[in-house]
Amino acid sequence: MSDNQLAPNSWQRNLKVLWFGTFMASIGFSEVMPFLSLYVDSMGTFNRGQLSLYSGLAFAASYFVTALASPLWGKMADRTGRKLMLNRASLGMAIVFILMGLAMNVWQLIALRLLQGVFSGYISNANALIATQVPKRRSGQALGMLVTGNVSGALFGPLLGGTLASLFSYRMTFFITGFLFILVFLVTAIFVKEDFQPTAKAKMLNTKGVIGELANAKLVFWLFTTTMIIQAANNSIVPILSLYVRQIMNNSPATTFYSGIVAAVPGIATLFAAPLLGRVGDRIGTDRILIIGFILAIAVYIPMAFVTNVWQLIALRFVIGVANASMLPAVQTILAKNTPPQVTGRVFSWNQSFQAMGNVAGPMIGSFVSSAFDYAGVFISTALLVVINLTLVYHSTQSMRNARRQ
Known part of the structure; x- marks a missing residue:
């Protein structure tokens, strides 16, 4: 069995x-x-x-x-x-x-x-x-x-x-x-x-054999890259987030408290949005949910660079949590739907490797950009990362849809 x-x-x-x-x-x-x-x-x-x-x-x-x-x-x-x-x-x-x-x-x-x-x-x-x-x-x-x-x-x-x-x-x-x-x-x-x-x-199977088992190997490897960029984008703002809160709050004694709220809000949004978006994706197409998530993230990261008070940042971070709920779970779902059971372990482990590389690269990118420009520049560079990801995913998922029609 x-x-x-x-x-x-x-x-x-x-x-x-x-x-x-x-x-x-x-x-x-x-x-x-x-x-x-x-x-x-x-x-x-x-x-x-x-x-x-x-x-x-x-x-x-x-x-x-x-x-x-x-x-x-x-x-x-x-x-x-x-x-x-x-x-x-x-x-x-x-x-x-x-x-x-x-x-x-x-x-x-x-x-x-x-x-x-x-x-x-x-x-x-x-x-x-x-x-x-x-x-x-x-x-x-x-x-x-x-x-x-x-x-x-x-x-x-x-x-x-x-x-x-x-x-x-x-x-x-x-x-x-x-x-x-x-x-x-x-x-x-x-x-x-x-x-x-x-x-x-x-x-x-060796690595070549595993790739041969994949009906759409190109799509799978694009998804690995997508995972890495998602993690890099999410983590690029980690090194400067509390510093950014301190800046927009003018060194208020309440900075630590509000930094905690700003850090936690996306997770709260993701907690409630992920199951709902997963069900919607099963009905309308997970690739569509993924693309919507990227567009939403781009629309939110850019105004984050120009907020004037902490409540604006909290509201935008909440929306980022909704975007996150439509990105990584969607990638994993598309992987699951395009991977034979006999090689699922290796495909998901490769995806974890790319996720770990994003975890390492993201804070390094954020630290470099903030030192070369300013805190607002980190949000702009993160939005550019998501634009690159959206372009990659759009072309790869379009290829997937075209293959299904044939």
């Missing part, structure tokens, strides 16, 4: 379990981010330049390794099943985060952040497993729902992490995060069901 031959309601049960798993995993990833640089600072006496360098290395290390390791784990997923990769990722992350709480110097922490990248892949394998089990006509709705677990966890994570670090300590928060991943491992191991028939190593 293959992935697609499970009992009719199996994918719905798995979706609920994996929603919880991605929610908890996303909390685990995000709750240490607010104080990671402070944790670095507590490990020694550093000047400002050293602290910036070591903090940057600690942030980027896991994304860099994720980009390299994901294709290897994707190949393993297609051979052994996605559930095994979910268990591997969650248990590995549990061990790494507990060890981070025991790190004695910054180089040990950076090494463990590199190791964290090796154990990446829970969320991408959750997407791949659901993509292989859900009926194609409902994949947009299902993957959109799964995204809400990731987004809501990312929203609650920083708040929980800051609270735990204030009540206990940085190290204790790492230990608690490790135990969260142990919980994710147990829930996944016990409740996720996958009827997977292992593929003999000799019969495993």
